[in-house]
Amino acid sequence: MSVSNPYSKYQNNSVTTASPAELTLMLYNGSLKFMKQAKIEIEKKNFQEKNRLIGRTQDIVHELMVKLDMNVEISKNFLRIYDYINRRLIDANINNDMRALEEAEGLMTDIRDTWKEAIQLNRQKQFGQSGQA
Numbered sequence: 001m002s003v004s005n006p007y008s009k010y011q012n013n014s015v016t017t018a019s020p021a022e023l024t025l026m027l028y029n030g031s032l033k034f035m036k037q038a039k040i041e042i043e044k045k046n047f048q049e050k051n052r053l054i055g056r057t058q059d060i061v062h063e064l065m066v067k068l069d070m071n072v073e074i075s076k077n078f079l080r081i082y083d084y085i086n087r088r089l090i091d092a093n094i095n096n097d098m099r100a101l102e103e104a105e106g107l108m109t110d111i112r113d114t115w116k117e118a119i120q121l122n123r124q125k126q127f128g129q130s131g132q133a
Contacts (some may be wrong), residue, residue, distance in 0.1 A: 021119050023066040024064070027111035035105040042096050054093040054101075061086050081107065 018026065041050035065082045067100040068075040085104045092101035 020123070021115075023116055024067070025112065025119060027060050027064055028108060028115060031057045031108050032112060033113060034060070035108070038092070039098060039101055039105075042092075042098055042101070047096065050096070051093060054089050057104075058086060058089050061089070073126060078111075082110065 034053045038050045038053035038057070041047070041053060061082050065079060065086075068079055068082075070076065070079070085107050088100045088104040088107075091097050092104065
């Protein structure tokens with residue numbers, strides 16, 4: 001007999017009702033969560049779990065790359081950044097390189113923070129112009 005987890009229901013509702021911009025923010029946050037966990041696993045010398053977590057992060061980076069609209073100029077810049085992050089993740093995974101993982105984490109944090117700010121500014125603009133949500 002399984003007990004329904006309210007947090008899981010909340011998470012599921014969050015994903016199904018999120019805008020594309022909010023989904024992208026969730027991907028950024030997920031990648032950062034996995035990188036933080038991978039750093040802990042490197043310190044613990046649990047390389048199998050580190051490998052799994054970095055792989056999950058790479059899956060997210062690949063998803064971000066695939067979702068880019070290459071008809072938009074800034075997407076080409078994002079593609080280069082995501083590619084670089086992916087290469088740093090590969091280095092971190094192969095060599096248990098904490099510095100490479102921290103560099104990837106720092107870049108993703110910067111992107112996430114900028115994205116989050118853009119969402120907030122867009123919301124303010126929408127509220128200011130229409131008075132609606």
